[in-house]
Amino acid sequence: MKLTLKIWRQKNAQDKGRMVTYPIDGIDGDMSFLEMLDVLNDGLVSRGEEPVVFDHDCREGICGSCSLQINGEPHGPDRLITTCQLHMRKFSDGDTIVIEPFRAKAFPVIKDLMVDRSAFDRIQQAGGFISVNTSGNTIDANAIPIPKNDADHAFNAAACIGCGACVAACKNASAMLFTSAKVSQYALLPQGRVEATQRVLNMVAQMDEEGFGNCTNTGACEIECPKGISLENIARLNRELLSAQLKG
């Protein structure tokens, strides 16, 4: 397969950045998208050029590290997969592929296609946890009966890998789907109810402080999410926050 890649190159956070065109040949349909970039980088290094920097780790759709905007969509044209799970058979010989970093003020570019998503970490640190006494008398979580429906919904919310595709897809660069998944994951379980009020207030305040946009319910986040996190989590966050505000 012969392709033309248009890739965002940016030396550092201060650099303005630009699109650079790279022709590439010999790409097999069974390669993953990241393997295709590996081939490109091998060529660049052998020619003494700077390789393209991009985030990746597990390469099996679990870690949430890969974060490319491919032809205008986060993680590319396929649904319910991350970039590392995207195969080159999705493209045709002669295609031009535009590759950009996830764009958001809260996700500043570090270099080329790699962005700083530590804003998500800070939202998580603001309340995405439960306080448990771990000094030897921890209660087994399975000892607390939980309705299956609640457990299923909490598990679905917990499937969020924090890749940032929701932010990248949203026209407002809103982080509501991520934050709502983290809030829901605990709000649905008895262990999480204890700190629910403070959790939602702190996490939403941190989300706003990071400079993400406002959610306008376009639903793009849900469609582009590689883990299928549902918009019902955003409605739950809205209820949780309203209830927390009323409690003062």
Added chain:
Amino acid sequence: MSLLSSSVMRKFAMALSGLFLVVFLAQHFVINITSVIAPDVFNQWSHFMGTNGLVQGILQPVLIFGVVFHFIMGFVLEIQNRRARAVRYVQYKGGASASWASRNMIISGAVIMAFLGLHFYDFWWPEIMHKYIESHPENPTRYYAETVHKFENPVRVGLYATAFILLALHLWHGFASSFQSVGFNNKYAQGLKGFTKFYAVLIPLGFLFIALYHHLNPIAH
């Protein structure tokens, strides 16, 4: 955290003001449709709305506040949202995952705002002139003829028609979205979604029908 300092509470306020305006639109439509089916009833209701102290003294100021709040908050949110992505994408396929109506509420909203300027110039300002500045004596039968005369001009009808189509698109996303914003998304909300889409088409098309009907059925001056 003050009430509107949180992004979630801002959209909650946006949803509530939107729902209030949805209710107002239904009431406005019910009165307007009588101009097609029963002109005398239209005159009676218009006279009531224009002279009743509760409507004029309380409901009208509340409505104006609701409209102004919805518009200002809409623009504030849009500015914040644009700032949240300072560097735009070279290629962005918004249409792959979200409808045009949901992605362009600011455009449909701005057109509706411009339309309201025209609508106030056509109906609200002449009423204020008639009642409070020129101080004409009350005439409960004047409303029907005045309304029909307004739709003689095809340019005005065209502008109204454009605004009604954009209103339909605005409601198509906004009405259903307001339930999500207030956290109401259970099975009943899913059922109501169909009604919101029906409403989004019915009310603007109804207004469009009324404008066209009066344009095509003029009455003598």
